Amino acid sequence: MNYFLTTLIVPWMLQPTQYLQNRHLLDSGGITKPPLTPKNYNRWPWVASAQISNNGKYNGYIFSSGNENERILKLSSKTNQWRLQSSISSSYAFSYNSKKAVWINSHDSLCLSTLGEKSIIYISNVSSFKINGIYVCATSKIPTNRSILINMQTSKISTFLAKNIFLLHHEHKSEILLYKKNGTQNSLIITDVNKKKQKKIWEGTEMNNITLDSKEEQLCFLSGAAQNQIWYFKSTMDSAIQIKLSIDDSAKHLRIEKFNSHGNYLFAKLIEQKKNLKDLNKTSVNVWHYSDNEMETPSLSTNKIIISTIAIRLSDKKIVRIDDKSSRLFTPILEDSIILIRTQHNPTSGDEVRWNESGNYSWYLKFLNEENVLKLNNITQNTIVEISPMGKYIVYFNTAAHQYFAYEVSSGIERNITININEKWEKNPNTDSYGRYIGGWEENDERVLIYGQRDIWKIDPTRKNAPINLTNGYGTKHNIIFFLSLAEYSNRPLLRNESLILSAFNVNTKYNGFFKKRLQKNGDPELLTMGPYLYDITDNPYIPSNASFSPIKALHSKEYIIRRMSAKEAPNYFVTTDFKLFKRISDQHPEKEFIWYTTELHSWISLDRKRLCGILYKPENFDSSKKYPIIINHYEKKTDCLNAYITPKALEGGCGINIPYYVSNGYLIFCPDIYYNIGDPMQGAYDAIISAVHYAAGLQFIDQTKVGIQGCSWGAIQTNYLIAHSNLFAAACSTSGIANWISGYNTLNGFGGSMQGMFESGQFRVGGTLWDKPDIYIKNSAVINANEIKTPLLLMHTRNDALCNIQNIMELFVALRKLGKKTWMLIYKGNHGLVGDDEIDFSKKMKQFFDYYLQNGSAPEWMSNTLE
Structure with a gap:
């Protein structure tokens, strides 16, 4: 259709109409309701930071009157028979055994509450804390070199002249690591809390980036004026040892990332700042060249940061180079001895990747126990790429074929896994499709869940079993978009017979709610609740990012916290066990006043x-x-x-x-x-x-x-x-x-x-x-x-x-x-x-x-x- 000038009515030629501003409204109780004014912006109440204890019996959230200095922590039991509220300055946490809650109030006092009881233990002048097993480790605000250890089982409080405390294998022993700082001198000391024995494992002038493995039996840290020395300690050693790097690497800045899941490798970043050769010209000219890999910024000061990754094999301290330039690394959730690497031949702006060949992506597999890397030639420009939790498969979307392929790591065989499925996989806002592409994996990498336009598909990456429409076409029939609802589904394998909570959005009515679907059961998903609310609309680009809320599940029970809002109802938290009946735990309705x-x-x-x-x-x-x-x-x-x-x-x-x-x-x-x-x-x-x-x-x-x-x-x-x-x-x-x-x-x-x-x-x-x-x-x-x-x-x-x-x-x-x-x-x-x-x-x-x-x-x- 050609565009053209349209005139409905010429507004400024007609008789003006008078409008009454600031009209007031009487509510059902006869109270006058005023219109909103700018004064209301900074005093608008909200609720945030909902948590649920691991046993599901206690929950909490933070209430604010709109003023950041007025934040209230509200804790309650599932039955609402016990409630507690206190001022709070930052975050709070429940203990692993669901018996305690810890926070810092507005007066900088650490608060330790026994859930279900009224008593609170206060420790003044605390700046931060962390929970580790049965212990609370806290850092003093005044003086700054004092740390506090609280045994939540015995309520015993121990104070140490240390800048920070780290617990070592806390489930079995009572050893802690003290980080002491005295002027320019720093030291690490292992202390047995019960036997009151101490062992100094390191002393020097500069240190930071202390990192422990998942079992808290190994640690690494950086030292040296340039922070380019890596030190390593294991619980069976008497003192920390320095891991020697090559001369070239030792000149670079280091950042320790993490231990791998098995604890036998340490990942670190080498960070190097390279001066742009064009900056070395004595004249003020800045030469731009048509064959430059990327556009130069107008500024002459364009030093480039080069980041590369190494893995240190802790058994013999051998350095394994993962990549030699800035790349993106993807590691499986469970098996991170294999790494998927995406690199660019030359760093190029994302907008130029389609035509600038120097910016083409290359994909590689790196096995930590092998010297070489394996190039994956068929992935090239495809950016929807995922490695399975066990590292058995690389699944990617081939944009030319419009299909998903699975590369089997052990055999090198590549399979088109969606070839016989009648589904359009690309997401297109004009067809009301959006969001992520791969939803999750069954345990042992047996099936991958892939999102279609509306439904969810369960697909065997080996193609031995026929693909299954997990939601049975229900989404397509009713114009409902399904997504896996719980955030944890993306962070762990799905159990074979697990009942999944699905978020659902009806494109026609705009209703939102939840369904349930068992992985191994055929048929339609079970409706739990749908209505004119907004609970969780996953990855919708048209929904404000803070409007959607993924349900939170208690670790050891089927208790959930959800958040619900509507156009006329402020966001509030509810608890549920079945997503059918909801019990309110917050009750804020500021909109009713206006x-x-x-x-x-x-x-x-x-x-x-x-x-x-x-x-x-x-x-x-x-x-x-x-x-x-x-x-x-x-x-x-x-x-x-x-x-x-x-x-x-x-x-x-x-x-x-x-x-x-x-x-x-x-x-x-x-x-x-x-x-x-x-x-x-x-x-x-x-x-x-x-x-x-x-x-x-x-x-x-x-x-x-x-x-x-x-x-x-x-x-x-x-x-x-x-x-x-x-x-x-x-x-x-x-x-x-x-x-x-x-x-x-x-x-x-x-x-x-x-x-x-x-x-x-x-x-x-x-x-x-x-x-x-x-x-x-x-x-x-x-x-x-x-x-x-x-x-x-x-x-x-x-x-x-x-x-x-x-x-x-x-x-x-x-x-x-x-x-x-x-x-x-x-x-x-x-x-x-x-x-x-x-x-x-x-x-x-x-x-x-x-x-x-x-x-x-x-x-x-x-x-x-x-x-x-």
Whole structure:
């Protein structure tokens, strides 16, 4: 469809309508409810940091009134017969045996509580703690060289003149490791708490990076002025020994990573800073070359950090080189004596990997007990690659064949494991598919779980057994997307007959909930709960990252904590055993004190004949007999957030309007979904949003003369385009966007990389270069049609925007200024979004701007000079 100018009603030519702001609402108890104000932002209560004891009988969470200095720890029993609350400064923890809880209160006192009892032991002046078996190890705040050891079984408290304490094989013995610091002298001393015997195992001037193995029988640390000496100690030794490195390696900075799972290798990083040879020129010239592997940043100071990995075989202290340059390493969950390595021949920006051959990926397998590495020739550019927990298989998605393959490590045989499955595996937002690709593995690497568009497949990597649709096609039949719900499923093998908790999201209704499915049982998954809530919507890119919450399971029982929210209900924690009945453990409802919002899912036909959906946000005191101003707020897809709870704040994402605040103060907000076609992206935005405005204008309670639009980042880019190709809007606000795709294509981002890939195959969705598709770059550039813009426009940008260069949007402002268009531009410090006082200031100014044009408010001083 060709784009064209659309005029519904010329807003500024009609008689203004008066709008009543700050209307109050009487709740059911007859109490007046006020609208939200900026003063409410920093005093909005929230709950966080839920935990459950290993036996499932106790739970806790942290409550905040909105002020970071007012945080309350709330502990309770499953039956609610026991409750305890205390101020808290940071984190808290339950003991492994589920008998104690430990935290530091706001007065810097360590608190040790016996669960189910009222008594609390206080130890003053503590800065940090950790639980290790039956012990609590704490570090003193004053004096700084004092450490405390508490036996939670006996309540015995021991104090040591040491900077830190580490427990050694605590389940069997009473030995601890003391790290003492006296001026420039450091020492490590092993102390037997019961026998009061001490043994110094090391002494020197500098040390850090103390690392213990999983059994707490071995440790390593760094020393030396350059922190490039590795020292090693084992419980059977009298003192620590230095592990000798080559002369070349000893000149590099070191960082100890971890012991491997078997405790026979130590992983470490070698970090080297190399000066750019171009920096050594005596002149100020910086030479760029067409065959450079990567773009040089404008700065002449571009020293490069080279990181490589080594493994030290502890039996003979032999150094095993894993890689010689910066690479990504992937180790199996259970068997980390085999390593999957992804390297680039030359480090290259991710946007250039498709065409810059010097940045091609190579994949290798490294066995720690062998000298050579094995190159995996068929994986090449494929980035969806995973090594199984036991290290038996490498599973990857072949983008050319559109199929999954499994490489068997022991035999070198490679198999297409999805060839006979009728499923589209690629994720595509236009088909409402998203998220991760590989869900988990059965024990002994026998099956891999792979996500399709809606359902989950269980597949044998050897192809000896036919693939099984674990969810039996239920997801496809009912348009429900399934994911494994518990976070632990990604961190351990799945038991063969385990009952899995699945998160479920209905694409049509936007309901969210849980199902259950046994791995070895055929048939449909069992529905546990579904409703107009948001619990856990895994990996949905359109759901705010803090909105989804993966259920927490008690280690030794089938007790779970879930978090539930809805558009009209703040996030709160519940406990459950079956995901059918939920018992509330937190009860915060700050929204009940103010005029809040409601959500409705609306549907209409777009200009290109697609059925679209959008969320209409209305105040809870909505009056259908009145006419309301409306703001279109858009990005890509927003309807999946139908049941999300939006916290009042100055701005969303540092540059977008906060919906609760605007709705509480007399606006309606409409958020339409947008579907894009590769090669003509802004046409999709036009078809969706213009049709959304037509649809909204047909609602009897909408004032057609008071339609605004606001977009941030990609939403701002679309806003710029829309006001250049329509006259539907009475006011527009565009923040942190661009308006010239032609000049934007060949610019550098703030990280020194080219923006070309972003336009060709990234969010801009052009599908070709500026030379392949010049007409698309021209068409999508709002600045080309600046002379057609009639909508009053407020622009906001930050000086150091690394994604959307300020000079690009300045082109639009300069053009509109020359054309005499009503345009204001607010420039702040920062990068792409605002924080702190700047965030509050812009939030205020944006509201004043919309109030003037959409609610007939008075012009603020910063606008009035030019308006006169």
